[in-house]
Amino acid sequence: MPFRMSGFIPFGTPVVVGLLLPNQTLVSTIFWQWLNQSHNACVNYCNRNASKPAPISKFVQGYLGAVTSAVSIAVGLNVLIQKASSFSPTTRLLVQRFIPFPAVASANVCNVVLMRHSELSEGVSVLDDDGNVVGTSRVAARHALLETALTRVVLPMPILVLPPMIMAVLEKLPLLQRQRRLVLPVHSLVCLAAFGLALPLAISLFPQMSQVRHPVNVLPLRSNRKSFNNCFV
DSSP, X not given: OTXXXXXXXXXXXXXXXXXXXXXXXXXXXXXXXXXXXXXXXXXXXXXXXXXXXXXXXXXXHHHHHHHHHHHHHHHHHHHHHHHOTTSOHHHHHHHHHHTHHHHHHHHHHHHHHHHXXXXXXXXXXXXXXXXXXXXXXHHHHHHHHHHHHHHHHHTHHHHHHHHHHHHHHHTTSHHHHHOGGGHHHHHHHHHHHHHHHHHHHHHTSSOSSOOOOSOOOOBOOOSOOOOOSOSOO
16 A cells, blocks of 8 residues: 555655755755655556566666666755855755755656666557457557656656745744744645645546557567556556
8 A cells, every 4th residue: 555546645745745854964865865766666666567577676776776866866956056156045945945856757757767667678468449468569668658757757746846835935924933843744734735736636647548549569478368457557
């Protein structure tokens, strides 16, 4: 359950809150990006196309690639912001809050492509109108990976962009100015609301079962015909 879409919000919200905490240090930036991509790697693995066996080595490659790209981008952007002397402290703090989005979005694409790279060479199983497996298709695999990658870019957009904008306004309210201990609970609620809005929108961009609307080369099946739930995930 922690790595299914049904558990994505309750188990992912604490990580999002950590990613968006203000005044991040180098160590905290690395920690939260690592934790986020560790969670995303497990989500991608558990929601992969199950019609083809996926070796554990692909999981490890995707995990290492996603963590490396996320940490590198986040740390690099943080260093650039720290060296930007023209920014005021308030502007620098606001910009730092938006850093997680490009780091997470690019790492999510890297995560999906690396973890499911074998589908591009092996193809994925395709079905006829009656639901029978008729072969494997590399074209269908490219179609599936593209849609999944786009979803992983759209998903963090409202989660990592809206809360910083909302919190920048809420933190100026007299109540939060007086009661600083309320900032973290309010921040968590804002992140939870944004996550609850973004997830169903992102996963509804494309249907779970897709059709390839142009001729494809269907290769002979090289694996036994066992039942599976998803053709494209």
